[in-house]
Amino acid sequence: MPLLGGVRPPIASLILLLLLVAALTVVGLGGIHAEHVPQAVRTSEQRIAADTALSVRTTIDAEAGAVRRTAAAYTATSTSTPASTLKALTAASKADRGAVLLDAHTGRLLASGGGPVTLAGVKAAEMTSGHGPIPPRLVTSAGARQLLYFARVTLPAQKVDANQDQNQVPSGTERQWLLAVSEALPAVTTYGDGRTAVVLDASGKALVTASHGTPSPDAAGGALPMATARAVSASGQGTDASGNLLGAATGARRTVAGWAQVASATGPGDTDGLGLVVLTSRAVPTTTADAADYWSFALAAAAALVVVVLLLWSALHFLVQRPLLRLYLSAGRLARGASESGPAAAAELARPVPVHGFGELARIGRLLESLRRQLLGESGPQEFPARRGPGYRALAALGVLLVACWAVPMIFMLNRADTATAVPAPVLADQQTRAELAANRVRQSLDQSYADLSDVAGNLPGRSRDAQTELLRHTLAEHKQYRSLYLLDRSGAITLRVGDTPLRTLVHVPGGGGVTTVNTSGRIPAIASYTQVRAVKGASPAAGVVLFGEIDVKSLNSILNRPDLGSVWVTDADCKVLAASVGYRAFQSLPDAGLTRLARAAQSAPGTAGTATSTVLSSSSGPSVDAAAPLAQSGPTAHLGWRVVTAEPAAALRLPAVQAQQRTMLAGILALAFSTACLGWLHVVVIRPLRAVAVLGEKLASGDRRTVLHPVNHDEVGSVTRGLELMRQALAERGRAGRSGQTADPGRSRRENTLQR
Structure with missing residues (x-):
């Protein structure tokens, strides 16, 4: 018999797979235990630490980048001295931080200002020998740990300080100074x-x-x-x-x-x-240790499934497998008696065919007995009733229904997590905290884009148009969050642009500076930072009066994507989506009305401080832990009224009640899927072919000697079909012999077939 043929493989697979589901039910549900501190709480705290570390890293990276940009934007002249250079580089710095200039070749101190700067271990020549950015260092100053930020300051070739050793640097070579800025660690x-x-x-x-x-x-x-x-x-x-x-x-x-x-x-x-x-x-x-114990439920569910398995095995073994094997033996015996001659063949035909089972097997047994009697000449063709009782299709359907009686309650009713109690209060509070941290990251990004734009705007006055264009191009290449940088004049027309074409520009030129949305509809939200460009008396005016930096919304989307935070959206004051960590359509509403109510509760009106909030919402896909937080309470984004909304499915959290529901549903789904697949397999390879053989066999027993019976599969049903075909050939030969007046030879048909092969 082939591996996938016959009656045994689908029945054996069904029994083994259902027993496997019973074992998995015991292992999966029995392994769920309540912890004093749920794993979901511990994981949430770990993610909060990672989010906080990301904010610290972003602050340090921004400060290091600002020091480098200030040094790169400084243009040294032949009259520049270390003191004037240091003053120019630290003019907009914090009053409490210190800064020094060192000779890049000798490491000698050239100028200092502000607070003390610890230079222990700073080797200027080694640090400036490479071409990449110099990373910050952690040093101890006055008993406190501080960060040292570094940047190279390039001097023209003709500039050599009078206090420096002229013999160490050949005339006409470019000189470098090393800027070191000391600052306290960023606040958390x-x-x-x-x-x-x-x-x-x-x-x-x-x-x-x-x-x-x-x-x-x-x-x-x-x-x-x-x-x-x-x-x-x-x-x-x-x-x-x-x-x-x-x-x-x-x-x-x-x-x-x-x-x-x-x-x-x-x-x-x-x-x-x-x-x-x-x-x-x-x-x-903490929770009590015995708050959730699923051992008893797991054992009871597994025992019930084992009972179902025993019932299925009994029904399929005694009603399908054994009767089919007996029918297979009977059909083979009659085929030998019909195709051979002699006493042995007569003995094969002399034994009646027992009728076993019901439905198709009983029909085939009765028609075999009719054919046996026709081969012996005891009777002629026999008509069979057209109306028949239930067949093996009904048995297969009852088998699926029996398993469904166990599986459906497992899927839809048992161990259902209570929305109100499944999520512990610390997990809900942690989701709110992470929403606030996400809002803080977005605020940091937007504030930094505004600060960077303000630095660029401060360097535009006094430069030629080509120099202004080059400065904007350099800024666009260095700051990947911008799509484009452009200047607007008083009429709102673009006078200078680098990068992509703006999605949309403001008709009325705004005053002051900050972050704004330029459009309220369209495929892509147009979010931009803007700042005024001051006029310098006696110098070349800037090409426009307001500098805009259009922010690429993809940069905001990337900020929102954090592990175990779920779906995150940034919405405007009308709760329309501007950015998200999942797929979205610009300016669409939040995907659930409950999320919209939660967002509105976080901030009542633009410019208000707002309060972060969280809750557990239920939907068709199950409960989710949701939170909303206002974007900013101060700074250039405070007037926007934006919110950050998060939604994490409770199914993704490692909570005992949720795990029990998931594993209970999984056991039910597996049992139902396995039973449907295996009984469907039995229907395809056994039941449906049996129905076809029963129909053809009844035609043969009714006198149809012309319809050839072709065995489709090499299994028990195929053997029965081959036996019926041999009996048809024997009966057809006997009919031809009777019409010609000759004695029929039962083995003639078999010999002719052998010669043909």
Whole structure:
């Protein structure tokens, strides 16, 4: 018998697969246990630490880039001195940070200003020998850890400072100075009541600490920082690895912590060599250990499925498999008796054909008995009734229905997670925190684009048109978030543009500066930063009065995509989508009315401070943990009234109730799918061919000697078909012999077929 043919393989596969589902039900559901701190809470804290580390990294990268851009934009002249150069480079800097200029070849201090700058370990010649950007360094100044940012300052070839050694630099060669700026570590923004965020160095020492509400007891000075240092050491320095830890328990609460390295995830970056780590922690209520125990349910469900399997096996074995095998033997015996001669053949035909089973098998058994009697000459053709009882198709359908009685409740009714209680309060609070962090990232990006544009606008006055064009091109190449940069005059016409054609421009030239949406419809939202270009008395005027930088919405979309945050949308004041981490249509409404209500609750009107909010919403796809947060409370984006809305399906969270529902549904789906597939397989290879053989066999028993019966499959049904064909040939030969008056030879047809082959 072929591997996929016959009656045995589909029945055996059905039984084995259903027993496998029963075993998986025990293993899958029995392995779900309640934890004192759910894994979803620990994972959320880890993601919050990673999001906070991303904000710290973005701030450091932006500061390092600003120092380099300031140095690159400075144009040294023959009259430039170290003191005047340093003053020009730090004119717009913070008052409390220090800055120095060093000779790039000798490392000698040329000028200093502001606060103290620690230069221990700074080797100017080595640092300026390469061509790439010089990464920041973490140094200790006056007992506090600070960051040193570096940039090269290029001088014209003819400029050589009188205080420098003329013999060390040949006349006519270009000189370089090294700018070093010392600044405190960036502040950390924390969200969520009771959460503490700490920036640690590689040894686990706290450098920056911030908390919101009452901090956890062991947030900064307990065992968590040292445990974090060990975890970071095990994961390797200079990576964006993250993890979670459990701290001390106090009463019914326990500290859960997450850590993440402040390192670039896309390649070498400014923060890779700093060894900074962000540690966030907060105390959460613990759950009881016996809150969820699914062992008893798993055993009961598996036992019920085993009973179903036994019923199916009994029905298929005793009603299909055994009768078919007996019929197969009977058909072979009659075929030998019909195609051979002698006493042995007569003995084969002398034994009656027992009728087993029902439906098609019973019909074939009766027609075989009729053919046996016709071969013996005991009777003539026999008519069979047209109306018949239920067949094996009904048995297969009843088998699927029997499994469905077990599977349907598993899929739709049992272990259903309660929307109100399935998601713990800490998980809901963490989703709100992550929404606020996402809003902070978007705000940082938009604020930085405005700050960069303001720096460019400050360098436009006094330059020729070609120089202004070159400056805008350089800015566009350096800042990938812009689609285009252009200048508008008083009439709103574009007087200078680099990059792509703007999606749309404002008709009325705005005053001041900030971020705005230029259109309210279309395929792509037009979001732009803008700032005024000041006029310089006695110098060449700028080509326009307002500088616009159109922001590529793809850069905003990339900011929103974070692990385990779900779908994220940025909406305008009317709750229309401007950017998203998933596919969307510009200016469409949020995909659910509940999300729209949540977004409106986060901020009532543009310019208001707003309050982040979160909830659990139910939909056709199941419950989801949703949160909304206002984009900004201050700065150039505060007047927009934008929100950030997040929606994470509860099915993606590792919650016991949700896991139990998922695995219960999976067991039901597998059982229903396996039973349908295997019984469908049985229908294709056994039941449907049996029906066809029964119809042809009844025609043969009724006197049809001309219709040839062709066996389709090499299995039991095919053997029965071949036996019927041999009996047809014997009966046809007997009929021809009777009409010609000759004695029929039962073996003649077989000999003729053998000679033909």
